Amino acid sequence: MDTKAVATILRDNNVLQLEEQQLQDALEQSREYWYQxxxxxxxxxxxxxxxxxxxxRLALHRIPKLQVRSGRLHVRPYGMTPIxxxxxxxxxxxxxxxxxxCGKLKKQMSHLTxxxxxxxAATSFSFIEDAFSSWNGMSGGNVIGPNYxxxxxxxxxxxxxxxxxxMRGEDSSMQYTQCQAGYSDESLPDPSQVHVIDVGEVDESVARWWSAILAPNEGWKATVKQTPQGEFLAPWSVSRACETHFSIKYQGTLSPDPDPKPLSSERAFKALVEFARLHxxxxxxxxxxxMALTIPTHKYYRLSAKLPLPRATGFKSITTPVNAEWMNLKEDLPYYMTLSCSPEVMMxxxxxxxxxxxxxxxLVSPWLHPIINEVLGDLPENELEVLAFIGTxxxxRFSAFWIGAIASGLGPEILHRVRGxxxxxxxxxxPWTGCxxxxxxxxGSGPYTCKDPDYILREDVWRLTNYPSTDGDNESYQHGPRVPWAPCGASLTRDCALYVTAHLDCPRHEYExxxxxxxxxxxxxMQDRGFSEQVTPAVSESRFDNIQLKTRREFKRTQFDQEASREASGQVFLWYFFGGEGLPSxxxxQEEWLKEVWENNMSEFGGGEFDDGEVPEPVVKSGEFVDSWLDTVS
Structure with a gap:
């Protein structure tokens, strides 16, 4: 499929609020793409x-290996939670x-994180009938197997x-709590309401481990560090909030020791592998x-994770597990842990x-409306599985994480963050994920100036403004815009700062x-160049072009508003304004979406008087550009 059919839209226009027909044309092209x-x-x-x-593993690119023995530890607010x-x-x-x-830019820049x-406090979770409660794995069709x-x-x-x-050592510790699941040979309050989990032939230490895994509330406690501000747990610490009852079925004898030593990471991994093989x-x-790697992201956004209820019956695959691939998961854990411990990167x-x-x-609103509101807007949470495949x-290369995120209940929050x-x-x-x-x-590509050398695309103005100049006069812009969408239109080069115009004749600059x-x-x-400096080959989006669809769904078309475009435009222009340049002429x-912002902040940030007579016509009129764009996708 050709995403360029939707992509090259109105880059050179100098109008923020487009005409209704232009928006409708863009909306129809976006629908064509997203419906497919x-x-x-x-x-x-x-x-x-x-x-x-x-x-x-396809998602591991330049991700560094986690180093938790840090000389610079901080106790600080993090995310949406006050904790x-x-x-x-x-x-x-x-x-x-x-x-x-060219000698006018710093050779290196550093960003603290x-x-x-x-x-x-541990992240809460519940078992629930939700996305991926039924699992057809690699079999497809209506063949539903066990789901654990x-x-x-x-x-x-x-x-x-x-x-x-x-990895921490020092004052870190692992211990079981008093909370634990029962065993199947014990009396059950209501057997019909109990999920019996068969863990196979295991020794008493593994049985006790399973009792902690399936316990109500917190079955184990992983203390990372004791500080004057309190005790801190590992980011994957969880606490079960639902009243689902579990009972463990296993072949072996119960230990007389009521509190054996908790399993190490290696032994726990081995026990988990054996359980996966058994079923x-x-x-x-x-x-x-x-799914486990999304737990810190749930915590960051004050969410409770939602895990699929276990399903013991059903078809079992006859495929033999690939031990080498499973062993790679364990060996690569320090890289996955860095990604997981960075919820902002994940989201x-x-x-x-x-x-x-x-x-x-x-054009953010007409671009997002078909997929966010018309395709996904009316789907109940238990049907959000399709979002995982849209992400795929x-x-x-991030497909496994997409499936894990939706299976753990993160889908609604992702849509909430995108929608606005x-x-x-x-x-x-x-650089970490290759996405x-x-x-x-x-x-960008080509020369910095447009066909008319008196103009430069605003997205290039933003890039050059963000790059650190050797004289340091644009340091207030070092953090970059906080929205992904490029500013529309082009600016007169005469209106740009020296740290922009100094590069008009340069080849394209890029910080890698x-x-x-x-x-x-x-x-x-310690310098870490990451898991791999080569992008791991992954399935290309183009491979989906060859899929023959026997049936197509129809989606209800709804009216869209301009709120997403207004928010995106305001944020990307605010970055330029608040960086210190004041109000450009x-x-x-002076359009409605931005004018109120400028007027409210004019006294604080400065800026000259606006004169309509000083502004020439845009490089390409918006109507002309819409016509040329539609010609490319018709």
Whole structure:
């Protein structure tokens, strides 16, 4: 499919609020694209998963290996919750390509960030009949097998907690609590309301571990650090809030020791592998890991995770587990842990699936409306599985994380963050995962000036404004815009600052992610270039072009509003305004969407008087550009 059919829209126009016909034309083209994507997603949902969809390793690109023994630990607010977190300080380092060095830009820039390594309270979760409660795995059709996604995810949470405790050492500890699930040979209050989980032939230490995994409330406690501000737990610590009853069935004898030593990360992983083999849960095992990896993101957004209820009956696959791939999951855990401990990166990447490179800020509403409101808007939460496949089509290398996110109940929050036009955005998300998600992630192409050399696209003005000049006069812009959408239109070069016009004749500049820096306890700096400097081959979006759809769904068309476009436009222009340049003397800044903002802040930030006579006509009139765009997609 050709996303360019929707992408190259009105880049050169100098009008923020478009005419109704222009918006309707853009809306129809967006519908054509998104309806096709949605129908493919519904098809994939029925057809089952192919193996690459369930491989989380495809998402590992430049992600650094977690170093939790940090010399710069901070207790600070983190996310939407008032509860403080334990975070380690780190930095991302970006370098200017040597063949692009004109001497007017700094050769390197650094951005400080925080990685969460401890939480003050466990994340709540419940078992519920919701997305992926039925699992057809790689079989497709109506063949429904056993479903232990939720239970496997809890096992992975324990493995991650134990791994972090092992990596921390020092005052970290792992222990079982008094809460535990019962055993099947014990009397049950109401057997019909109890989920009996067969864990096979295990020794008493593994049986006790399963009792902690399936316990109500918190079955284990992974303490990362004791501080004057309180105790901090591993980020994957969870507490079951529902009243679902579990009973453990196993072959073996109960230990006379009521509180044996908790399993290590290695032994817990082995027990989880044996459980997956026993129930032949090949495709569920890696997806359950990605579900566990979303737990810190749930915490960040004050959400309770929702895990699928277990299903013991049904068809079992005869496929033999691939032990090497499962072992890779354990070996790669420190990389997955860094990603998981960075909820802003996780949510930025999920929301990035709805970003399109050349859709400007003033067309966000007609671009998003068909998929967010018409396709997904009326779906109940238990049918949001299709969102996982939409994400898979748009971001093939992140497919396993998409399935895990929807299976853990994160789908509604992702849609909420996208819908308003101002999704979260994190600078390192693109180099870490290989999934671009902002116009700032790409350098653009061709010369900086337009066909008319008196003009430069605003998105290039924004890029050059963000790049650090050697004289430091644009330091207030170092953090970049907080929305992914490019500003529309073009600016007169005479209205641009010197740190922009100084590069009009330069080849395209670009700062590339170089490495990550961890600050160790002995004061040394550890440089980490990431899991791989080569992008892992992943299924391409183009592979879906060959799928023949036997049926197509019809979606109810609804009226759209301009709120997402208004929010996206306001935010991307606010970044430029609040950086210190004041009000530029261009007509677009006097349009309704922006004028009130400027007037409210004029006295504080300055800016000259506006004169309509000073502003020439735009490079390309919006109507002409719409006509040329429609010609390319007809």
């Amino acid at each position: 994507i949605a129908n493919l997603a519904f098809h994939l949902r029925e057809a089952g998963f192919s193996s690459e969809f369930t491989n989380p 403080r977190s334990l975070c380690c300080e780190a930095s991302s380092i970006w370098t200017l390509s040597t063949d692009q060095d 925080f990685v969460q390594v401890g939480i003050a 996604l939720g239970i496997l995810a809890l096992g992975w949470c324990y493995v991650l907690c134990a791994q972090l405790v092992k 032949e849960l090949q495709s569920q095992f890696p997806i359950a890991l990605t 930025s990447t999920f929301c990035g699936a709805f970003w399109e490179q050349d859709v400007p800020c003033n 089509i748009r971001q093939p 036009g101002h999704p979260p955005l994190d600078r390192v998300a693109f 671009p998600q902002s116009f700032m992630d790409v350098a 992610y170089d490495h990550w820096v961890w600050y160790l306890p002995d004061g040394t700096l 261009e007509s677009i800044y």
